[in-house]
Amino acid sequence: MAKGKKKDVFDWEDEEQEEIIWVSKSEIKRDAEELKQLGEKLVNLTKANLTKMPLDDSLLDAVELAQRLQKEARRRQLQYIGKLLRGMDVEPIREALAKIENKxxxxxxxxxxxxxxxxxxxxxxxxxxxxxxxxxxxxxxxxxxxxxxxxxxxxxxxxxxxxxxxxxxxxxxxxxxx
Known part of the structure; x- marks a missing residue:
């Protein structure tokens, strides 16, 4: 080892360094399961209510396909819908779903x-x-x-x-x- 090189030391006291948020594996799994359940609610909607939802084309196609599938294929499609939901802002979708359920x-x-x-x-x-x-x-x-x-x-x-x-x-x- 060369003596002149100094290892990068993380200074916990330095507030200017980036804040690191530690997320447990269990929390990630809970979030993924929650999004999958949201996707299942979307799949259970009628076509009329589905048109009222703010969904992009890929998600809408995935939901419509899941409505036609059964058993294991449907379960896999729900997993895929959950994956799609992880990459987008789901708050507008939740609000629209709450309005439909409240009605x-x-x-x-x-x-x-x-x-x-x-x-x-x-x-x-x-x-x-x-x-x-x-x-x-x-x-x-x-x-x-x-x-x-x-x-x-x-x-x-x-x-x-x-x-x-x-x-x-x-x-x-x-x-x-x-």
């Missing part, structure tokens, strides 16, 4: 609200109908009153609930179009 949750909540209103109409009768007509004056009072009475009669006789379903359909058109 679905809002629709589900609205349908549950419709069921609750219908149950209240059948249970309380004219009092609940008056409250509904205050909120939705365009509703046909006579038709709803007849359906409510028919639904109450069906429940009392343990018959199939045809009127019960009709009330739901009327409420759906009434409340979702306003």
């Amino acid at each position: 679905h949750n809002q629709q589900q909540a609205m349908l549950h609200k419709l069921e609750k209103v219908r149950d209240e109409l059948v249970e309380k009768g004219d009092a609940a109908l008056t409250n509904l007509l205050n909120d939705y004056p365009k509703a046909d009072r006579q038709q709803l009153r007849n359906l409510i009475r028919a639904a109450q009669k069906e429940q009392a006789q343990n018959k199939p609930s045809k009127a019960y379903r009709e009330i739901y359909q009327i409420l759906k058109t009434l409340m979702l179009t306003d």
Whole structure:
């Protein structure tokens, strides 16, 4: 060894040297798995929702191919989609996916609200109908009153609930179009 050469010594005290961020292998694997799951959510989207996503052409082609594949080929394609996602900014994709999922949750909540209103109409009768007509004056009072009475009669006789379903359909058109 030559005596005059000095090895590069890393000075931990020197703040001007580059900051080194150590990432564990486990953390890298967790991130890769998370991106693969994001890719799986993309693959499970419908074509209409997929067009709303900010995807580049190569990723869109990979997702569409994965939708057609099955079993092991699909698993490999999901791995590839995860790899593609690692090389891009996924935040806009996550935001768009959250909007789509939130819209679905809002629709589900609205349908549950419709069921609750219908149950209240059948249970309380004219009092609940008056409250509904205050909120939705365009509703046909006579038709709803007849359906409510028919639904109450069906429940009392343990018959199939045809009127019960009709009330739901009327409420759906009434409340979702306003």
